[in-house]
Amino acid sequence: MLDLKRNDNNGKKVISIIGTTGVGKSQLSIELAKRINGEIINADSMQMYKGLDQITNKHPIEERENIPHHVMNHVNWDEQYYIHRFQKECNAAMEDCWNRGKIPIIVGGTHYYLQSTLFNNKTIGSNEEFVKKEEDDGNTRSKMTEEQLKIIDSDDNELIFEKLKEIDPIIANKFHPNDYRRIKRALEVSFVRGVKASTIYEEQRKESLNSGTSLKYDTLFFWIYSEMEELDQRLDERVDKMMLNGGVKELIDLYKFYLEEKRRGNESVEKMDVGIWQVIGFKEFLPYLEKNGTNDLLDINNIVNLEERDEAIRKLINEDKEFSKCCDEMKLKTRRYARKQVKWIRNLLGPELQEEENNGFVKFGKIFVLDATDLTKWGQRVGERGVNITNEFLSKGYVNDNCAELAAIPTTLCHIDNLIKKNDTSSLNKVENWTHHECEVCRDRETNKPIVYVGEQWDIHLKSKKHRFNLNRGKRKREYEEWLKKSKKEIIE
Numbered sequence: 001m002l003d004l005k006r007n008d009n010n011g012k013k014v015i016s017i018i019g020t021t022g023v024g025k026s027q028l029s030i031e032l033a034k035r036i037n038g039e040i041i042n043a044d045s046m047q048m049y050k051g052l053d054q055i056t057n058k059h060p061i062e063e064r065e066n067i068p069h070h071v072m073n074h075v076n077w078d079e080q081y082y083i084h085r086f087q088k089e090c091n092a093a094m095e096d097c098w099n100r101g102k103i104p105i106i107v108g109g110t111h112y113y114l115q116s117t118l119f120n121n122k123t124i125g126s127n128e129e130f131v132k133k134e135e136d137d138g139n140t141r142s143k144m145t146e147e148q149l150k151i152i153d154s155d156d157n158e159l160i161f162e163k164l165k166e167i168d169p170i171i172a173n174k175f176h177p178n179d180y181r182r183i184k185r186a187l188e189v190s191f192v193r194g195v196k197a198s199t200i201y202e203e204q205r206k207e208s209l210n211s212g213t214s215l216k217y218d219t220l221f222f223w224i225y226s227e228m229e230e231l232d233q234r235l236d237e238r239v240d241k242m243m244l245n246g247g248v249k250e251l252i253d254l255y256k257f258y259l260e261e262k263r264r265g266n267e268s269v270e271k272m273d274v275g276i277w278q279v280i281g282f283k284e285f286l287p288y289l290e291k292n293g294t295n296d297l298l299d300i301n302n303i304v305n306l307e308e309r310d311e312a313i314r315k316l317i318n319e320d321k322e323f324s325k326c327c328d329e330m331k332l333k334t335r336r337y338a339r340k341q342v343k344w345i346r347n348l349l350g351p352e353l354q355e356e357e358n359n360g361f362v363k364f365g366k367i368f369v370l371d372a373t374d375l376t377k378w379g380q381r382v383g384e385r386g387v388n389i390t391n392e393f394l395s396k397g398y399v400n401d402n403c404a405e406l407a408a409i410p411t412t413l414c415h416i417d418n419l420i421k422k423n424d425t426s427s428l429n430k431v432e433n434w435t436h437h438e439c440e441v442c443r444d445r446e447t448n449k450p451i452v453y454v455g456e457q458w459d460i461h462l463k464s465k466k467h468r469f470n471l472n473r474g475k476r477k478r479e480y481e482e483w484l485k486k487s488k489k490e491i492i493e
């Protein structure tokens with residue numbers, strides 16, 4: 001049985017390696033690149049930033065074996081990297097690879113960057129981009145009438161939503177009434193383009209239906225997976241390793257920059273939720289840094305004798321209460337992040353690839369899980385298996401999965417239910433499902449208005465604890481009131 005029906009799309013092939021942090025994506029990417037004449041494109045949003053090799057967990061240069069790494073280590077700390085920039089840079093790097101006869105291997109844990117780059121946009125995102133581009137060129141405003149500008153500039157969220165409902169009720173139903181940013185964007189799209197956002201959206205959908213695929217290029221996905229218990233242990237160990245390998249110095253440097261930014265009154269430092277500040281492994285150490293400053297860290301970092309220095313770092317990690325608390329916090333956050341990454345693959349990428357399968361793998365788009373739970377078996381289960389599958393993909397354009405060794409999910413992980421979610425959640429994108437529901441039982445605490453749910457969120461809400469709790473509370477309240485009425489009546493009688 002063939003996985004792939006045809007292989008006629010301009011020969012642009014790409015390999016994508018995904019998986020949680022610390023699972024070994026970089027290692028596999030090097031092993032593959034060497035064997036198949038590949039080059040690596042980074043898709044980890046934190047590794048875009050210059051330096052901080054330890055905190056951002058960049059693969060050590062001496063282990064890269066001269067394989068070129070693109071889209072990495074090129075963004076200043078005071079810049080904010082963002083998804084559109086990634087799309088641009090990643091596309092340019094892929095084209096560059098193909099032009100030189102190389103296979104691009106995209107590696108990284110910022111999975112939504114990847115998905116937005118490898119798949120055709122099925123949301124009105126591309127229109128948002130259009131507006132953004134027009135804005136950058138200074139065109140948006142000139143394309144709107146005075147009246148339209150007045151509405152957009154009004155900051156009156158209700159007015160903007162009413163206007164959108166009036167000119168494009170279909171798209172208005174897609175958004176939650178509180179989703180002001182997207183509502184305003186959709187209205188701007190309609191104003192600037194003179195076409196309804198829902199119309200453009202529908203065209204995009206038809207296009208991907210016609211071509212039978214949402215993928216832009218022939219794509220092979222590898223998911224390196226480790227069972228959580230084993231992974232947790234590795235992630236914990238990594239924090240200690242990071243400190244021993246230069247993380248202490250990076251903390252000092254980044255804290256210095258942090259103080260400078262703070263002095264400059266840069267708001268992002270207060271929120272810590274944009275740019276470099278999102279990295280796991282700095283803000284977790286702020287409690288220590290703010291209290292102790294960097295003097296002790298500098299002393300430790302300046303110890304010339306490496307053995308003595310490592311000893312001092314170990315002491316810091318294990319015996320300094322404050323510092324070890326920060327390490328624990330980083331470990332906790334890292335574990336949480338890893339779980340979020342798995343969830344994303346299972347729930348968002350899985351169903352998307354399911355559609356590729358339903359359509360007969362027009363541009364391949366098959367995902368193979370590689371089991372990295374037991375590192376002593378890495379060679380066979382990850383390296384060799386990865387290379388074999390890649391060779392099939394590159395030489396034939398399909399992977400003959402009659403062969404058990406090349407099955408999508410290896411036998412060692414067969415016991416995990418639902419490793420890749422198969423059911424179709426693309427319903428989110430179906431216009432029929434864009435409806436608003438008001439829950440009379442659950443009300444907004446501040447406004448006491450019924451809470452609004454959009455599309456399939458409604459079904460999820462009906463099954464939720466919160467809803468059932470409120471429902472029961474309402475029932476109990478009614479029962480109590482009835483009982484009260486009855487007992488009062490009895491007293492009167």
Ligand SMILES: [Zn+2]
Nearest residue numbers: 439441442467
């Ligand atoms: Zn409810």
